[in-house]
Amino acid sequence: MPSTKKVGTPGPANDKIGGVPTLHYFDFFSKGRGQVMRLFWEDAEIAYEDIRYTFSEFPQHKSKISDMNPTASVPVIELNGRILTQSYAVLRRMARQLGAYDGETEEEKYWADAMCDVAIDWRTLFVIAFLSPDKETAYPKHKETDRKRYLGALERHLSSHEASVRGPYVLGDKVSYADFVVYQICHDEELTKNGREGMREYPRLVKLVDAMEERPNVKGFLESDRYLG
Numbered sequence: 001m002p003s004t005k006k007v008g009t010p011g012p013a014n015d016k017i018g019g020v021p022t023l024h025y026f027d028f029f030s031k032g033r034g035q036v037m038r039l040f041w042e043d044a045e046i047a048y049e050d051i052r053y054t055f056s057e058f059p060q061h062k063s064k065i066s067d068m069n070p071t072a073s074v075p076v077i078e079l080n081g082r083i084l085t086q087s088y089a090v091l092r093r094m095a096r097q098l099g100a101y102d103g104e105t106e107e108e109k110y111w112a113d114a115m116c117d118v119a120i121d122w123r124t125l126f127v128i129a130f131l132s133p134d135k136e137t138a139y140p141k142h143k144e145t146d147r148k149r150y151l152g153a154l155e156r157h158l159s160s161h162e163a164s165v166r167g168p169y170v171l172g173d174k175v176s177y178a179d180f181v182v183y184q185i186c187h188d189e190e191l192t193k194n195g196r197e198g199m200r201e202y203p204r205l206v207k208l209v210d211a212m213e214e215r216p217n218v219k220g221f222l223e224s225d226r227y228l229g
Ligand SMILES: N[C@@H](CCC(=O)N[C@@H](CS)C(=O)NCC(=O)O)C(=O)O
Pocket: 032, 033, 034, 072, 073, 074, 075, 085, 086, 087, 088
């Protein structure tokens, strides 16, 4: 049976997004696309229900997931009788509803979307290597090739675009949904731990990771028993 947990008390942010979202996602520590949603909701003080499927039980629930989502993938979000799919589109929708977590100008919105897309592309390559049947070879190779390329790309983008250059976030001093996406892929690649050891060559990205972990609700979450590593 998947585990179900209610997190937080519904408040004004739930009113803005139209209710209390229910997340269907893997029981995969505090990792993955579903974790980006959780982190965003924690930060925005959105109460939510967290349904977690172990990898072994997921196949039994796949037909229910595919009734909700034609691609049969998770995250799937139920919200006030509606089904929302495609996690990045959901983040953007909620950012707009909250009137926060997005750029104000077209250029800023473009830039948040672009940095989110870089992190999405990186995550795709990470998942292929990490879940490869040949992980012993594929993941170390990924770390030396694609991962370095994406770390370098984010570092260069964040250090050169005028919206990002001062930091700490993608949009300077204004946090956006893209920061959660970028933070989480660094986290899932185990780069945020061990004193940011794996990120030494990427100081601007470290600045973003530090700032994310200093956000009061993110900090509280990372220190709580809801954080599963
Ligand atoms: N673009 C989709 C990607 C969804 C996706 O690939 N989800 C993965 C887990 S993070 C999944 O469900 N994999 C298992 C499967 O497809 O059976 C999104 O952002 O929601």
